[in-house]
Amino acid sequence: MKIKTALVQMDVVFGDPGANRRKVKQAVEDAVAEKADVIVLPEMWTTGYDFDFIKEELEDEASDTILFLQELARGHRVNLIAGSVAKKTEDGTFNTLLVFNRHGGLRKEYSKAHLFRLMNEEKHLTQGDEGGMFKLEHGYAAGFICYDIRFPEWMRTHMLHPKFTPDVFYVVAEWPKARIEQWRALLIARAIENQVFVVACNRTGSDPNNAFGGHSLVISPLGEVLAETGEEETTLYAEFDTEDVQEIRENIPVFQDRRTDLYRQ
């Protein structure tokens, strides 16, 4: 199925969910005017990594954001890979990716499995224990958050599901500018080795501790960069056909040729 994706590469206002929601509303309206089928937001876009805000003021912020996103998705009849938000639960505060279909249905919540020690994430947040697989109208896909892309075994695990095979990996991130070449290389490798489209939305701008690198990307299962931004605050558009994965997987059948007898599980 052909889909048009819109990746909202925004500069997140630190600790100000209201200001960030206003930005997202405008970006979604603009992307809908461009006839996007799937709109992708970056990681932690409501608060950024403002751990003081997250500890002291977060409260039910995630529920307000969920209602806001449901209305946007339903009102504009558009699918949202709605980035991730800090979400407080009785088991801890998680960095949670939210996915909505065109009817406003919350189709997936995936909490970041690999917390990033270099930014003290594990001191403030709780790691998720479940996978990122979900289904939208274009078929199966999986969602990942930033540091997750350094763990090929985690992404490969999603390809080995006994019943469902994703055709697209969506990645949402606050990836620093200092390591942006690693971001590109890791994403291209994950696309080639798993024979999937990779749609990766990073934030731009800076917070008190880091400058972020933008360079949101859409990559084909052959590792071709179909679209890429620079560092500016913008929305990146790309169209592709999820059915293209079939021929690529038939040509080079890596999943048939795996030597599970040689690998450590």
Ligand SMILES: O=C(O)CCC(=O)C(=O)O
């Ligand atoms: O792995 C990296 O270099 C960046 C990861 C990161 O910034 C994050 O997970 O928030």
